[in-house]
Amino acid sequence: MLSIDRSIIDAIVAHARRDHPDEACGVVAGPVGSDTPTRHIPMANAARSMTFYEFDSMEQLRLWREMDDRDEEPVVIYHSHTATEAYPSRTDISFAGEPGAHYLLVSTREPDTEEIRSFRIVDGVVTEEPVEIVAAVDPHAVQSYMFGQSPATVDYECSDR
């Protein structure tokens, strides 16, 4: 299961919509071992393509070093599909090089529908996982603010395929 903050999902979807019809890509870093994505880093798609994405190699080096310095790791690696479903393509599976990451896919094929799915891709094997979107909670807010509000969590179950 991927648990991720609503504000990060909103930023990822906004990035994907902004770059549509090209594919958008990026990382959400988090503390090593935490499995918690906390820092959204939109990356340039060096391929500038509607059907392909690739991080710029120098931008990737800078980010991977920065994560190393901050004791972070790429908890989420995301990209968009702009005309097809949010499911890993054969190309995605072939090139997936971070066995510890959640591969988040966003489809922007429908302008008004948010289509988000998450996968583990390890040794060529794809496993879909549920996505739990957690509403941002102000850590300084008085706890009682939570009562009587709409549910703070949205669960996306796996599609049955």
Place this chain on the structure above:
Amino acid sequence: MAIEVRIPTILRSYTGGAKVVEGSGDTLGDLLADLDSRHGGLRARLVTDAGALHRFVNVYVNDEDVRFLGALDAKLNDGDSVTILPAVAGGAFGFAAAAAIAQHSAAAAAIAGHRAAVAAR
């Protein structure tokens, strides 16, 4: 001559889990051969059968991508730091891009699969 080599998660099975290993060599090609003598199989994940660096592996010497330094012929000096990162790439179909890098077996397989699907229509 000691050169520090940073190994990505996906290749640490070849280094007994080590994140950083040391090696030696006058060029990147020599260094990879040296590493392979202690970490068997590592070189084959980075270099194709044709003897070129894999398209979807990024190798850096200090702050430079080795593609701009002569790839496997890139010169190394004592104290250099080499970083290996798997390229982050993919996409909905990627056939145009895959065709451009058809030496990559996985991409070639994807193209073949696509052609078969088209032919079957």
